[in-house]
Amino acid sequence: MNDYVKRDLKYIWHPCAQMKDYEELNPIVIEKGEGVWLYDIHGNKYLDCISSWWTNTLGHSNKRINEAIKKQIDRIEHVIFANFSNKPAIELAEKLVNITPSRLKKVFFSDNGSSAVEIALKMSFHYNMQKGNTKKKRFVALSDAYHGETLGALSVCDIDEFNKVYKPLLLDTIRVEGPDCYRCKYNCFRDNCNAECFEVMEKRIIENHEEISAVIVEPMVQGAAGMKIYSPIYLKKLRKLCDKYDIHFIVDEIAMGFGRTGEMFACNHAQISPDFMCLSKGISAGYMPMSVVLTTDEVYDCFYGDYNERRSFLHSHTYSGNAMACAIALENLKIFEEYNIIETNKEKGKLIRKLTLEKAKSLKHIGEVRSIGMITAIEIVKDKSIKEGYPWDMRIGYEIYKIALRKGLLLRPIGNVLYFIPPYIISEEEIMFMVDTCFQSIEEYFMKSTIF
Template identity: 60%
Template sequence: MNLVEKDLKYIWHPASQMKDYEDLNPVIIENGKGAYLYDIHGNKYLDCISSWWVNLFGHCNERINNAINKQLNSLEHVIFAHLSNVPAVELSEKLVDITPEPLKKVFFCDNGSSAVEVALKISYQYHKQKGNQKKTKFVALENSYHGETLGALSACNVGFFKDTYKDIIIETYKCKSPNCYRCEFGLNRESCSAECFKYMEELISKYHEEICGIIIEPMVQGAAGMNIYSKEYLKKLRKLCDEYDITFIGDEIAVGFGRTGKMFASNHSNISPDIMTLSKGITGGYLPLSVVMVTEEIYNCFYDDYEKLTGFFHSHSYSGNALACAAAVETMNIFHYEDIINKNIEKFNYMKDLSTEVFKDIKNVGEYRQLGFIGAIELVQNKDNKTPIPWEKRVGYSIYKRGLKNGLLLRPMGNIIYFMPPYIVNKDDLDFMIKGTYKCIKEEFKF
């Protein structure tokens, strides 16, 4: 029995309909270097999606490898209740230094969904301990994605993730989300004043007494198809949360650490959430780790009362894992000492200019949109009327298969083809990615 046969016999892959694997066998990766992956047959693939958005500085990055090896020889893990470890302390200091004021405290988790669970629980308990007993509900945007555990799913509004479990998850208010490609106001995300925010204002005005938190993916709704929206939306949300004493939860799990062209997406609006969740790129794509950043005010509300049990009694066995924290510390060092974000501006612009030019005349490309190193091609039946392609046609999946044959790991979402490459790609890599994707689209639509 070969490796593919053993994979199919034993493994249940995530985010997959396993029947598809009968048509397209799993690609078994043997090694990776830089922006490229190599399978057991010697085929080479450009990792256009940073292996689910996590790999920032390339596979087998020498600096991160050395940091983990060094830590491995001193401490791998230790219980994080009343004990700590050197890299966890170092990482916490670095995170407080780079996240927006007034985020001052770091709570460690081990994946994005658990970070969202923690954020929701902190928001709820914070208001309860402040005496806001009516504030028990959350608000999330339509088409939002915040993770797949039950609490996180409650804040999600992507049907195929959530609908199966609707009877066992908590009720959450859903607000109409920005849709800049099909803007009902006929405006542009680059110049508008987020007129669509009126839907959030109307909802909060009506239900603010029972709302404890609003959770949002700043600037880009990922699972919605890299739905990029105006930075003015965040400014208005910050003001609204202040007005009604509502916790602003910024879910930067996917968009943090330079992905949008700034260290954090919130930086585009010069605002700070009350709670920020971080994961994915935090370890450079090496090890599972997530954190929840909170303000001193929120932290103090949980401090020092055993009689009333005001502490936050939530834990993970691998909280503050020393190996993951060592990888994260070195990831932060690379950002700082190599001035990554400023160096990447030229790459961002090159990717945007080339993509805009290559895809502009294709009738099935409704829009190419980009923010930092997040680019998205919205495929439609006809760009003149923006008619969506029916989901069941699975055009994105077909292009994914074509991409593999052409040496590209794309992994579309529905009919959205997106680019989220590692930061270490060069112009030749970007040329290969963009022109190779054009070839796949051309083959699919036969033009």
């Protein structure tokens, strides 16, 4: 066992993992990255087809972003963000307001996605308390939702793997059955339905609107649920209903913002403007922790006044508005514009989908290939005819993940769902390697498996 691996196992507790598994599959220590590739200390390379947990937009060790960091670090690395500011933060805030939906006019900085969700929930609740809407103390979230892993964020999650043990500590959230287009109860198809499944949400909001502060959703794609993609009409209906009952609409774009779905932001597919937008991951191109919450002038004005009035929103993070992270985000957005990343993503996404569908035809255990923009997901099922799936503990995806690693591909399955979310700079040749290697790994698993 390599010395670095021994030291890792001795001192580090890795996230989202059972550390006992690491005794069998040791931590892979990465030495460097370049483009879509990661290189370990043994010289092995892996195509990072999940963008290192969905963060990396423009490839590892991007030369332009590296230069932006070098320039910024010689100016100021970080400065207290209370009564002080910095140029990159100001420029980034202005840029974000200009490219996000029209209602969003103010930017609140933080340092990770879970915190952004906490901030949006707190702002919504606090706003209602200051407005005298004292009954509005609850939030609405979808089944299978994932919004982060701090206690407030977990309260609006619905994946037992993450939040079951903490339920006694969590907020009393109104849980609504969300869209499931693969197993649609209405026998509809996401591309031409009228979001008939929205009737469940509509009923719950009508019944409980007086006590609802906000509804929070992952727009267009429920990521940790297995990349469940649904109709933009659902979002249109939700925006209209929230307006009718004076309820805040929060979109969690942490994973899907910055081009992942084929639009700059996922809610653009529905042409709706939320009251709060949470952004992280792709905002800083996978380089540094950063998040923001954008909100409306109406929300901002509710907290505006003399300090003695105690109207301030007293939520802070040490690294809010970090100058280096903001400089990275600015360069990231400049590259998006100069290279028309959104349009090139659409073409690359079509190629990934086409190749994946071709490979999936001959495999009886591929239930659905679903895609949007630069996201393509493959759901493995026991019986395609009745769409019978597998629970998390079957670890099918994990076994395929191990096979793929040996072939030089980094997958990060969600239970029985494999997916591609590569950096946007991926080439056609690399796309072909990614898809081919994934299906080789699936086929190898089926050949060895006794489950089927």
